[in-house]
Amino acid sequence: MLYPKILIAANPEECAKLAANHFEELICSKPACVLGLATGSTPIPLYQELIAREKAGKIDFSRVRSANLDEYKGLTGDHPQSYRFFMQDNLFNHIGIKPENTIVPDGLATDVEAMAKAYEAQIEAWGGVDLQLLGLGHDGHIGFNEPEDVFPVHTHEVELTAMTREANKRFFGSLEEVPTAAYTMGVGTVMAARSILMIVTGADKAQIVKDSFFGPVTPQVPASILQFHPDVTVILDEAAASKL
Ligand code: F6R
Numbered sequence: 001m002l003y004p005k006i007l008i009a010a011n012p013e014e015c016a017k018l019a020a021n022h023f024e025e026l027i028c029s030k031p032a033c034v035l036g037l038a039t040g041s042t043p044i045p046l047y048q049e050l051i052a053r054e055k056a057g058k059i060d061f062s063r064v065r066s067a068n069l070d071e072y073k074g075l076t077g078d079h080p081q082s083y084r085f086f087m088q089d090n091l092f093n094h095i096g097i098k099p100e101n102t103i104v105p106d107g108l109a110t111d112v113e114a115m116a117k118a119y120e121a122q123i124e125a126w127g128g129v130d131l132q133l134l135g136l137g138h139d140g141h142i143g144f145n146e147p148e149d150v151f152p153v154h155t156h157e158v159e160l161t162a163m164t165r166e167a168n169k170r171f172f173g174s175l176e177e178v179p180t181a182a183y184t185m186g187v188g189t190v191m192a193a194r195s196i197l198m199i200v201t202g203a204d205k206a207q208i209v210k211d212s213f214f215g216p217v218t219p220q221v222p223a224s225i226l227q228f229h230p231d232v233t234v235i236l237d238e239a240a241a242s243k244l
Pocket residue numbers: 037038039040041042043069070134135136137138141142143144
């Protein structure tokens with residue numbers, strides 16, 4: 001059992017600065033690095049910080065490659081709630097990353113297995129993920145890997161739980177509009193990254209942070225697998241750290 005490096009910051013903005021330091025260090029030392037990226041509310045301050053740092057000349061995204069964790073099934077890349085749209089809107093449109101160097105699972109894939117295989121093959125062809133960014137779901141999900149009886153290994157399709165659909169309905173008009181399924185990197189895909197950076201903010205996630213990193217490793221808490229990864233940094237605000 002390995003323990004992650006835990007950094008605690010006063011608030012989400014300070015968490016974003018600490019996380020941005022990791023990205024800056026990597027991109028400066030390896031300009032063609034491969035990033036694993038996440039969507040959701042948590043990484044938004046980080047993406048704003050990265051945009052500001054590129055504008056200030058501290059980072060150069062022109063050779064960086066990125067692979068996103070997940071995408072809703074059935075949404076096109078220009079649907080405002082799709083994760084491709086989120087990434088364009090919150091990061092890619094504002095930095096010098098080349099469009100061909102960004103991949104997000106295809107929400108419209110008809111042959112899911114072929115799409116998933118090609119997705120993993122592209123990451124491998126790039127040399128694997130150097131730094132995987134993660135958020136944490138209230139039920140311990142990472143990507144869209146929900147609590148299950150086994151850890152799913154590769155990129156695959158998942159049915160979304162009622163809890164996750166409920167949590168994500170704030171981005172949609174109503175619960176009915178939230179897709180019922182998604183495509184996500186597997187837990188094995190995530191674990192293959194050379195280093196992992198998770199950001200968690202808010203008191204509502206304090207218990208799941210404790211369960212994930214100090215409870216038993218179980219597929220019922222997907223993030224608990226990170227206890228077996230040798231290079232994990234968890235950045236928490238004081239509220240999310242309040243039960244440690
Ligand atoms: C998003 C993702 C999800 C989120 C998690 C937390 O690409 O993979 O696992 O990281 O649902 O979401 P927020 O940050 O909105 O609380």
